[in-house]
Amino acid sequence: MVSYPDSQGAERSLAIRRPPSVQSHSSRASTVRRHRPHRSHFGGSSYTPQNEFPVFTHTGDVEIVIANGRKEQRYLLHKLILTQCAGFFEAGLSEEWANAGDQSSSQNQNPVALARIPNGAPHEKKRWKYELDWGQDSGEMPMLIQKKPQATLFGGDATPPSQPPPTRNKPPPPQAGFFRSMANFSSLQVATIPADPDDDSFRDYDNMFRVFYNYPPTLDPINIANAYVECKSLLALADMYDSLQVIGPRVDHHLLRFQGRLWKQIAKYPPSYLKLGYLARSKAIFSEAMVHVVGQWPQGINQLRGQIADPVLELIEDKAEEIEELKARIEVRLFRVTLTTSRGERVTPSNNWLEWMAVSLFRQWLAENTTPPPAPILKTARGASSSRDDNTAPLPSPPTFNTGRVFKLLGAGGTSYLGHDECKRFLRLNPDHYSRDNLKRFERRIEEIKNKAKDIVKPLMRNFLELDLREGGLPYLTCTRIDPQDFPWEE
Numbered sequence: 001m002v003s004y005p006d007s008q009g010a011e012r013s014l015a016i017r018r019p020p021s022v023q024s025h026s027s028r029a030s031t032v033r034r035h036r037p038h039r040s041h042f043g044g045s046s047y048t049p050q051n052e053f054p055v056f057t058h059t060g061d062v063e064i065v066i067a068n069g070r071k072e073q074r075y076l077l078h079k080l081i082l083t084q085c086a087g088f089f090e091a092g093l094s095e096e097w098a099n100a101g102d103q104s105s106s107q108n109q110n111p112v113a114l115a116r117i118p119n120g121a122p123h124e125k126k127r128w129k130y131e132l133d134w135g136q137d138s139g140e141m142p143m144l145i146q147k148k149p150q151a152t153l154f155g156g157d158a159t160p161p162s163q164p165p166p167t168r169n170k171p172p173p174p175q176a177g178f179f180r181s182m183a184n185f186s187s188l189q190v191a192t193i194p195a196d197p198d199d200d201s202f203r204d205y206d207n208m209f210r211v212f213y214n215y216p217p218t219l220d221p222i223n224i225a226n227a228y229v230e231c232k233s234l235l236a237l238a239d240m241y242d243s244l245q246v247i248g249p250r251v252d253h254h255l256l257r258f259q260g261r262l263w264k265q266i267a268k269y270p271p272s273y274l275k276l277g278y279l280a281r282s283k284a285i286f287s288e289a290m291v292h293v294v295g296q297w298p299q300g301i302n303q304l305r306g307q308i309a310d311p312v313l314e315l316i317e318d319k320a321e322e323i324e325e326l327k328a329r330i331e332v333r334l335f336r337v338t339l340t341t342s343r344g345e346r347v348t349p350s351n352n353w354l355e356w357m358a359v360s361l362f363r364q365w366l367a368e369n370t371t372p373p374p375a376p377i378l379k380t381a382r383g384a385s386s387s388r389d390d391n392t393a394p395l396p397s398p399p400t401f402n403t404g405r406v407f408k409l410l411g412a413g414g415t416s417y418l419g420h421d422e423c424k425r426f427l428r429l430n431p432d433h434y435s436r437d438n439l440k441r442f443e444r445r446i447e448e449i450k451n452k453a454k455d456i457v458k459p460l461m462r463n464f465l466e467l468d469l470r471e472g473g474l475p476y477l478t479c480t481r482i483d484p485q486d487f488p489w490e491e
Contacts, residue, residue: 053077053209053210053213053215054073054074054075054076054077054206054209055074055075055076056076056077056078057076059078060076060077060078061076061078061079061125061126061127061128062075062076062077062078062079062082062089062093062127062128062129062130063075063076063127063128063129063130064076064077064129064130064131064132064144064209065129065130065131065132066131066132066201066202066205067131067132068134068196068198070196070198071196071202073202073205073206075209077209077212077213079093079128081212081213082212085211085212085243085246086212086241086242086243086246087241087242087243088144088240088241088242088243089241090242092128092130092146093128128146129146129147130144130145130146130147131144131145131147132144132145132201132205133145134198141240142201143240144241200233203218203230203233204233204234204237205237206218207219207230207234208234208237208238208241208243208247211246211247211250212243212246216250217234217250217251217254219231219234219251219254221254221257224255224258224261224262224265225265227254227255227258228255228265228272228273228276231251231254231255231276231280232276234247234251235247235248235251235276235279235280236279238279239279244279244280244281245281247280248279248280248281248282249280249281251276251280251282252280252281252282252284252285255280255282255285256282256284256285260468262285263288263465263466263467263468264467266285266288266289266292266467267292267465267467267474270289270292270293270296270300271289271293271300271303271304272303273285273288273289274286274289274290274293274304274308274312275304275307275308277289278308278309278312278488278489281489283487284466286482286487287464287482288465288466288467290315290316290319290480290482291464291465291478291480291482292465292476292478293316294316294319294320294323294480295323295404295474295476295477295478295480296402296476297316297317297320298320299402304316309488311488312488315486315488319480319482322480323460323477323479323480326459326460326479327403327407327460330407330456330457330459330460331366331370333456334366334410334453334456334457335363335366335367337359337362337363337449337452337453337456338359339352339355339356339358339359339445339448339449341355347359353433354433354438354441354442354445355445357426357442358442358445358446358449359449361418361423361426361446362418362446362449362450362453365417365418366406369403369406369409370403370406372401373401402475402476404475404476404477405475405476407457407460407461407477408461408473408474408475408476408477410450410453410454410456410457411454411457411458411460411461412454413450413451413453413454414450417450418446418450420443423439423442423443423446424439427439427442459479460477460479461479462478462479462481463478463479464478464479464480464481464482465478
């Protein structure tokens, strides 16, 4: 018994309570019965705290709040999952980061208050908290900021609840005359509610956390243009938080479900899909886009320079140089194409003038179509006048000269070039040699040259695209091959 003097001079006795382990079973049962809440036989069991994505009430230890003043999304996730999926969280939730914060906070705590904390006080589970900082300027990228909790005498977080950030781009209120009398209710026009400008950020963060927990992201499954925009935005966010290795395969899987429509979109926008394929580490998308980019190079250089990693640009230039070297070797062989007489001699103007003219026509056509056109004379005149008049705008640069179309024609053969009409016009330049029999013999020899040229350009006719070219050919070469060791993210 412990005695304390009361206000009236008498002693008040306080019995030291026994621990719960030695209490009688009947007393515990009566206490449970006395404090058991009333159960409803109609409403089912009482509310059970959520312990699943996105709020793991019992096991979560990292709280993430995304709010913009109009709406809010809260997550209570696991440090283990976040650190495994994102380098950002691996660094922010590391022991080095936590110890640095603990040292600074412990210096500011009252040592007397710390001494009053009982030694046997239960150790609370450590928690972390992140809030999305939208930035001061609309051009800044929103970023998660870790909030350092401050321990109190009794444990827990003494940080006051954070106020929601000021509303950004608040939609205008509905017009004053929107609500009308019931008599005019039938003619009521429902006003369109403006979309929240931050919806994309809410969607991207939710998709990123969903992928962390092996849930499929909410991406457009029907419209591939919308899916591309959503995937690109999600990959940009994953790049910020160093989680491309986790997010990339999900984006790759979603886009590949479009199959043929995906290959057509890549053919329309190869530089854009090359950047997306690189971020997603998608071998299929990256290879498909790379074939288009190299085939049209340097047409897309302005869309890629400064916007993609240097190893990717180096790969493009290397592949384009390989194609140019192959074309140069093939051009030499094409200019050496000739015909022979019945005795096996090479045709010349002296032994077979008509067949020699067929060889000359082919070489002339090849030279004209594989040589860049000369610079226009007007460019010099405009340049001279511009020196006198500074207000004169310069002429636009000529389009990139691409010989892929010519090699495509050579690979197709047949009537794709040097057809009947061209042969007829050519022979009529010399009326003495023009006749129906000579025209037929001339066309047969031209066809023989075309067949030889078709065999020579076969290495350039290989196609490494998934795109079905039967619906329509492309005006550039698609023979670029991307080998496994070429992918710039492979180590």
